Amino acid sequence: MARRIYSTPIPFPADAVRAWHSRRGALQRLLPPFDGAQVLSQSGTVNEGDRVVMQMLPGVTWEATHHPHPDGFTDQQTRGPLQSWTHHHRFLDDGAGGCVIRDEIEFSPDLAGWVADGRLGAMFAFRKRRITEDLTRLAGLAPSRVLLAGASGLLGTQLAALLTVGGHEVVRLVRRKGGEGEIEWDPARGRLDAAAVEGFDAVVSLSGENVGEGGWTDARKRALTDSRLGPTGLLARTFGQLARPPRVWLSASAVGLYGDRGDERLTETARVGGGFLAGLCEQWEAEAVTSPGVRVVKLRLGVVLTARGGALARMLTPFRMGLGGPIGSGQQYFPWISADDALYAMLHAMFDPSVDGPINVVAPAAVRQVEFARALGSALGRPAVAPLPAFAVKALFGEMGQEVLLAGQNVVPGRLQDRFRWAFPTLSDVLTFELGLGAPAEPVERA
Secondary structure, three states, X not given: OEEEEEEEEEOOXXXXXXXXXXXXXXXXXXXXOOXXXXXXXEEOOOOOXXXXXXXXXXXEEEEEEEEEEOOEEEEEEXXXXXXXXEEEEEEEEOOOOOEEEEEEEEEEOHHHHHHHHHHHHHHXXXXXXXXXXXXXXXXXXXXXXXXXXXXXXXXXXXXXXXXXXXXXXXXXEEOOOOOXXXXXXXXXXXXXXXXXHOOOOEEEEOOOOOOOOOOOOHHHHHHHHHHHHHHHHHHHHHHOOOOOOOOEEEEEEEHHHHOOOOOXXXXXXXXXXXXXXXXXXXXXXXXXOOOOOOEEEXXXXXXXXXXXXXXXXXXXXXXXXXXXXXXXXXXXXXXXXXXXXXXXXXXXXXXXXXXXXXXXXXXOXXXXXXXXXXXXXXXXXXXXXXXXXXXXXXXXXHHHHHXXXXXXOEEOOOOOOOOXXXXXXXXXXXXXXXXXXXXXXXXXXXX
16 A cells, blocks of 8 residues: 655635635646546535546546545545545645645555656646635635536636636536536527526626638638627627626637737737638627627637647647647747636636726737747757648648638737736746646655
8 A cells, every 4th residue: 555645735724725625616627737637427526425437548437436524525436447546635724824735645556656656746736836826816706607608618618617616606508408507508590598597697608619620611611600600699689688687798709800910019909800710700709799788808819728628739749759840930929828817817807897898818928939839849858840831731721721820910918918917927837837847746755
């Protein structure tokens, strides 16, 4: 039997830290994006007998049952790759208004320790920063009811988790028969029960198919357009029918609205650019107009960076093989934002009544595409000199490659600058965090 104990200080009271862990979204927030583990099913949270099933590696599942105790809870493997695994989570008052999370883990066989040490050290370092940052952003926010469209997407999944661990109620719009915490809708047919969406405090709509997947055939363009304009227009019309519409509506858009603009600095007042993507974003934003009294925030999102999916995840394999490098000239600007900062910006926009209209959701440190390639190569310890020439991009991806990969926007987060703090303001910050490359946590006891 092997034993590891980790001690993690968190500058929040033990009750607040324990409450964060006991809510439904905690597991999604606790899983590092670089680890590869995925939740397959979950019943309850951390109460007696609650269970979770996870995929740890392809073809390897792990199931655990939870048991509460006076200062925390325990999860115990009931089925998995090890002979046994027991993890005691203890939330202890540090005597100065903060908390120490004491993680006591026992597992067998002992030979698993050489795998566990590397994985656990990176995981607990990640969790310390994630928990601290989440609690900081959530502190003092009044409990709210939030309606979420696009809840199954990359950002929607994590936004739902973040709001839930903060004690907010999240109700998801789904395109099937709705279950608990869900409302059925059919944007393609314009169907949404207005009575069901009466009285929400906030609505966030993140619906839209991925513009970077597949060539832009006429059929694909229609799908990209319909997946954005249909849901947004339906929400706008529905809110106009309500006696108690939401106080705020966050509606997704993208920096693609600005088109290919070279070195021009682009704040929220910049004109709309040219091309299919710019026109699509312009129409998308135009649909997000509804009844007076609803504060509408249009989220012009940059490239969201997370190892969990999207652009960064797709780049990791070629870069790890030493096959990464600049795309085209590499001189086009690459407007990016960490996944967590995208979520925190949404939280900021949701609860700060001074935020309305379009906001550029990008990091403050603008970089060119070649600089991004070098930063990723450096983080992975690989060269980043294998270019993907512009002619190859156009041949392989056509119009999509021209507008998504070769175009650039030097986007400035003008409206966030004065009232928002980025958790990950530089590429080095976000790549270190998302890829688990920082200093690992060290156990206080190893046996």
